[in-house]
Amino acid sequence: MRTVEVLFVIIILLGALIMAIQFAVLPSPRQAFGTNLRELSQSTLETLDGKGILTETVFKDSNDTDWGDLQKALSASLPPNVVYNLSVYDISTSSGGVIDYHLANSISDAGFGVDSEAASLLATSPNVTFTITPEKVGEKTGENNTLYILNCNDANGWWITGYTGQSLATDIYDLLSPYFTTTVLLNTTDQLGLLLENSTSLEGTIQNAVVMNPFGETVPIPDDYCEGGSHEDEGYYVIAYENDTYSKYCYTLGVKTQQYNWTWVSIVGYPLYYVSNTETFTGPDDHNGYGIHGMIKVGPAGLNAFLRGLDNKSYDVWRLEGSDWIYGDGSITSEIGVVQFTPQALDKCNYYGIYPSPYQTASRALPQSIEVDYHLERWAPIFELKSGYSAAATYRHAGGATEGGALTAIGLTRIPDIRVAVLALLMYYNPTVYRSEFGASCTSRLVTLQLGQQGGT
Amino acid sequence: MAGATIDHMVAVTILIAALLLTMGVYNQMFASAVGYEGNRKIAMKAVDIINTACLSPGNPEDWGETNASLLGFGLQDPQAGGYALSPYSLMRLRTSSDDSQLVEYPPGSGLFYNNISADYGCGIFSPVGDCLNYTAAAKMLGINGTYGFRLDIVPTLDVNVSQVPNEDYLILKVEVRGPGIALADVTLNYYMFQIVPGEGEDDPPSITTQSEIVQTGPYGSALIEFPTITDLNTAYSFLVYARLSGLKGVGYYSHDTIEDDPSYIVPLIQDFKNGTIAIAHTWDVHYFGTPVPNVYYNATFFVLSQGFQLHQVQIPNATGQVNYGQPPQTTRVPAYEAGVLFIAYKGRGQLRSIVLPWGVGTLGVSISFGGDPTGYSFVATELRQVSINDISYQVKVSTWSLSG
Numbered sequence: 001m002r003t004v005e006v007l008f009v010i011i012i013l014l015g016a017l018i019m020a021i022q023f024a025v026l027p028s029p030r031q032a033f034g035t036n037l038r039e040l041s042q043s044t045l046e047t048l049d050g051k052g053i054l055t056e057t058v059f060k061d062s063n064d065t066d067w068g069d070l071q072k073a074l075s076a077s078l079p080p081n082v083v084y085n086l087s088v089y090d091i092s093t094s095s096g097g098v099i100d101y102h103l104a105n106s107i108s109d110a111g112f113g114v115d116s117e118a119a120s121l122l123a124t125s126p127n128v129t130f131t132i133t134p135e136k137v138g139e140k141t142g143e144n145n146t147l148y149i150l151n152c153n154d155a156n157g158w159w160i161t162g163y164t165g166q167s168l169a170t171d172i173y174d175l176l177s178p179y180f181t182t183t184v185l186l187n188t189t190d191q192l193g194l195l196l197e198n199s200t201s202l203e204g205t206i207q208n209a210v211v212m213n214p215f216g217e218t219v220p221i222p223d224d225y226c227e228g229g230s231h232e233d234e235g236y237y238v239i240a241y242e243n244d245t246y247s248k249y250c251y252t253l254g255v256k257t258q259q260y261n262w263t264w265v266s267i268v269g270y271p272l273y274y275v276s277n278t279e280t281f282t283g284p285d286d287h288n289g290y291g292i293h294g295m296i297k298v299g300p301a302g303l304n305a306f307l308r309g310l311d312n313k314s315y316d317v318w319r320l321e322g323s324d325w326i327y328g329d330g331s332i333t334s335e336i337g338v339v340q341f342t343p344q345a346l347d348k349c350n351y352y353g354i355y356p357s358p359y360q361t362a363s364r365a366l367p368q369s370i371e372v373d374y375h376l377e378r379w380a381p382i383f384e385l386k387s388g389y390s391a392a393a394t395y396r397h398a399g400g401a402t403e404g405g406a407l408t409a410i411g412l413t414r415i416p417d418i419r420v421a422v423l424a425l426l427m428y429y430n431p432t433v434y435r436s437e438f439g440a441s442c443t444s445r446l447v448t449l450q451l452g453q454q455g456g457t
Numbered sequence: 458m459a460g461a462t463i464d465h466m467v468a469v470t471i472l473i474a475a476l477l478l479t480m481g482v483y484n485q486m487f488a489s490a491v492g493y494e495g496n497r498k499i500a501m502k503a504v505d506i507i508n509t510a511c512l513s514p515g516n517p518e519d520w521g522e523t524n525a526s527l528l529g530f531g532l533q534d535p536q537a538g539g540y541a542l543s544p545y546s547l548m549r550l551r552t553s554s555d556d557s558q559l560v561e562y563p564p565g566s567g568l569f570y571n572n573i574s575a576d577y578g579c580g581i582f583s584p585v586g587d588c589l590n591y592t593a594a595a596k597m598l599g600i601n602g603t604y605g606f607r608l609d610i611v612p613t614l615d616v617n618v619s620q621v622p623n624e625d626y627l628i629l630k631v632e633v634r635g636p637g638i639a640l641a642d643v644t645l646n647y648y649m650f651q652i653v654p655g656e657g658e659d660d661p662p663s664i665t666t667q668s669e670i671v672q673t674g675p676y677g678s679a680l681i682e683f684p685t686i687t688d689l690n691t692a693y694s695f696l697v698y699a700r701l702s703g704l705k706g707v708g709y710y711s712h713d714t715i716e717d718d719p720s721y722i723v724p725l726i727q728d729f730k731n732g733t734i735a736i737a738h739t740w741d742v743h744y745f746g747t748p749v750p751n752v753y754y755n756a757t758f759f760v761l762s763q764g765f766q767l768h769q770v771q772i773p774n775a776t777g778q779v780n781y782g783q784p785p786q787t788t789r790v791p792a793y794e795a796g797v798l799f800i801a802y803k804g805r806g807q808l809r810s811i812v813l814p815w816g817v818g819t820l821g822v823s824i825s826f827g828g829d830p831t832g833y834s835f836v837a838t839e840l841r842q843v844s845i846n847d848i849s850y851q852v853k854v855s856t857w858s859l860s861g
Contacts, residue, residue: 002464002468002469003464003467003471005468006468006469006471006472007471009475010472010475013475016479017479017483020483020486021482021486024490026490026493035839036839039504039507039508039841043540043843044842046539046842047703047843047844047849048704049703050847051703051847053702053703054702054703057702065642069642069702070703072635072641072642072701072702073702073703073704075635076634076635076636076638077613077704077842077849077851078636079636080637
C-alpha cells in the first residue's frame with residue numbers, strides 16, 4: 001500500500017519536474033551574452049557616414065559603383081560571423097499627410113538566422129537645401145519693426161561677466177537679425193543720441209523699433225545727455241545738497257520708449273542701474289565700485305524713473321533720507337532663486353530652436369505690483385511666477401494717459417545667457433517660422449542596417 | 458506485520474531515490490540559471506563599459522589635451538561627438554602592464570615613459586605620471602575589485618606596405634584588407650619621405666616629399682613605382698591613407714640604411730598641453746656600449762588636415778645634434794593639431810627615421826589597455842565601430858568577473 005502511495009508521489013514529482021523543465025527555458029547564449037548588434041549597427045552607420053559619405057551613396061542610382069564600394073566597406077568593417085542587410089527607404093508624404101516608405105535599394109551578404117537587430121539613420125539629400133525662413137517682425141502689421149542693438153564702443157557693461165557689451169551685441173545680431181527687416185548696430189553713444197533724437201540720418205525706422213541693450217545693468221549714455229551737454233536737461237538733474245542723478249536720463253529713455261512705441265530690452269540683472277560713457281566719465285570716482293570705470297551708479301532709481309517716463313508720469317518723486325534726496329521708492333526687485341520655464345516657453349524653445357536651460361536663478365525679479373502702478377500688461381512670461389515676482393517677461397504699457405512702449409526685463413543673475421533675452425523677444429513678437437518640407441519626395445531617405453550573428457545556438 | 462514493514466521500507470527507499478533524483482535535476486537547473494544570470498551581468502557590464510568609453514569624453518572632457526588629473530573615465534572626442542574617440546586621450550593611457558616595459562629617462566631619475574608603439578620605427582612615449590593606469594580607470598568605472606576589463610582599439614582596415622624586389626628602382630606594394638577579404642578599388646593617398654644626407658659630415662639630413670593618389674586593383678593591392686629612386690638602400694618613410702566609401706585606414710613603412718642597431722633617437726612627450734617633445738639620445742635611455750654615435754637630426758611636423766592632406770608647420774629646434782650624456786633637444790608641436798612628427802637623423806654616416814604620431818589615429822596605432830582575461834571561465838565581449846582622427850577603428854571590450 002505504501003509502495004503505491006510512493007508511486008503516486010513519484011508521479012507528482014516527475015510531473016512537477018517536467019512542467020518546470022517546460023517553463024524554465026533559459027535564453028540562448030547568443031541572446032544572453034552575444035554582442036549587442038543594435039549598438040554595433042548604429043556605430044557602423046555613424047562611422048560610415050563620417051563626412052556624409054554614406055548619405056551621398058544612398059541617394060545615388062542603384063547601379064552606381066559607390067554601392068559596390070559601400071558593400072565592400074560593410075563587409076570589411078563587420079566581423080566575419082556577422083551578416084548584414086542594408087536597406088534604404090525613400091520617404092514621401094502624400095497629400096493627406098501620410099508618410100510612406102518605399103524600398104529604394106537593398107544590399108546584403110547572407111540570409112539571417114533566428115535573431116537579428118537593426119539600427120537606422122535618417123539621411124537627407126546632399127542636393128537639397130533645407131531652409132528655414134522666418135517671418136519678419138512687423139511684416140503682418142506693416143510696421144516692419146527695426147532692431148537697434150547698442151554696440152557702443154565708448155561704454156562699459158556690468159553684470160555681464162565674461163563678456164563685453166560689444167561681443168554680446170554680435171551674438172544678438174546673429175540670433176535676431178533674420179527676424180527683422182532691418183537691424184542696425186549703434187556703434188557709439190553718439191549714434192544712440194541720434195536714435196533718441198529721432199534723427200533721419202539713422203538707418204531703419206525709429207517708430208515701433210526694438211532697442212536691445214546688451215550692456216547688462218549698465219546703459220550707454222550719449223555725451224550730450226551728461227552734465228554740461230546740449231541735452232543736459234534730459235539726462236542730468238541736480239538737487240539740493242549737490243546730489244546729482246542720471247535717473248533723469250533713464251526717465252527720458254522711458255519717455256522715448258512710450259513716445260516712439262519702442263520695446264526696450266534689458267538682457268540681464270537690474271535694468272538701468274548704471275550709466276556709462278568711457279569718454280565722458282573719466283574721473284577717478286566714475287566707477288561702479290567693482291573696478292569698472294567709465295560709469296556712474298544710478299541705482300534702483302533708474303528703473304523707477306524709466307517706468308514713470310513710460311507711464312507718462314512726471315519726474316518728481318523725491319524724498320529726503322537723512323541728508324540725501326532719494327529719487328523713487330528704492331529697490332523694487334527681489335531675489336527669488338531658481339525659476340523654471342513656462343510650458344509656452346518650452347514650446348517656443350522647440351519652435352525657434354533656441355535651448356537655454358529651463359532652470360535659471362533670478363536675483364532681480366520684478367513684482368506684479370508694477371503692472372498696476374505703471375499701467376503695464378505682462379506678456380510672454382518666460383518663467384513661472386514665484387511669490388508674486390516675475391523673472392523675465394515683456395511689460396507692455398497699455399493704459400494710463402497714453403499707451404505704447406514696452407520693457408522686456410530679464411531679471412536673472414549673471415553670467416548672462418543671451419538666448420533667454422532672445423527667446424523673450426521672439427515670444428513677445430511671435431514671428432512665424434516657415435520650414436521647407438522634410439517629407440518632400442526624394443529629399444529624405446531612411447537607412448536601416450540589420451545585423452545577424454551566424455553560428456552559436 | 459513483517460509484510461507491512463517490508464512494504465514501508467521499500468516505499469521509503471523508492472521515495473528517497475525519487476527525491477534525490479528530482480533534487481539533482483532541480484539543482485542542475487538552478488545552477489544553470491544562476492550561471493546564466495552571472496554571465497548575463499558580465500555581458501551587461503561589458504555594454505556599460507564600452508558605452509562609457511566610447512560615448513563619454515570623461516571629466517574634464519578635454520583631459521587628453523591637458524595634463525589635468527582625470528575625474529571620470531571616457532574616451533569620446535568632445536569636439537566630434539558620437540562614435541569618435543579622442544586621439545589625445547588615448548595617448549594618455551598607460552598601456553604597459555609591466556614596469557619592465559617602461560622607459561626611464563634620464564636613467565636613475567625615476568621619470569618613466571609608457572610606450573604605445575607601432576611597427577617600423579614609430580612610437581608614442583608618454584610620461585607615466587600623466588598617464589591613466591588600469592586600476593584608476595577601473596575605480597572611475599566603479600568596477601575595481603569586482604570586474605576586470607580590457608580595451609582593444611585596432612584599425613578596421615589592415616593596410617600593409619612592403620618593398621618589392623627590383624633591381625632598377627624602388628617599388629612598394631600596398632595591400633588593403635578587411636577581416637578576411639582583400640579590398641579592391643580603394644583610394645590610396647600616399648606620401649613618400651625620402652631622407653637625403655646633408656652636404657657635410659655634421660649636417661643633418663633633409664627630406665624630400667612625394668605624394669600621389671592611386672587605387673588598389675582587383676586583388677586589393679597596388680604597386681607604386683618610384684623611378685627616381687634608383688638607390689635601393691636609400692632611407693625613406695612611406696605613409697599611405699586608404700579610403701573606401703566611409704572606411705578609412707592608414708599604413709606606414711620605413712626603410713633605413715642602418716642595420717642591426719637600435720634606433721639612435723627616442724622622442725619623449727614632455728607636456729601634453731604645450732605639445733613639448735624631448736628628442737633624446739637612445740644611449741641615454743639604454744646604454745648599448747661603444748662606439749656611441751653622434752646623431753644629427755631634422756624634425757618636421759605635418760598636420761593632418763581634411764581629405765588626408767599633410768601640411769608642414771614650423772617647429773622650434775627643427776634641426777640639431779643629440780649627444781650621449783647631454784641634455785635632450787626640445788621641440789614643440791601644435792598641441793591641438795593631430796599630425797605626425799617625422800624625425801630623420803644621421804649617425805655613423807648612416808640614415809634613419811623615427812615617427813611620433815601626435816594623435817594615435819594619424820598613424821593607425823593600435824592600443825590595448827586593461828587587464829589580462831586569461832584564465833577566467835567567462836569573458837563577455839562587445840564591439841563598436843569608431844573613428845579616430847577620421848580613421849576607422851574597432852573597439853573591443855572584454856569583461857570578466859573577478860569574484861569567480
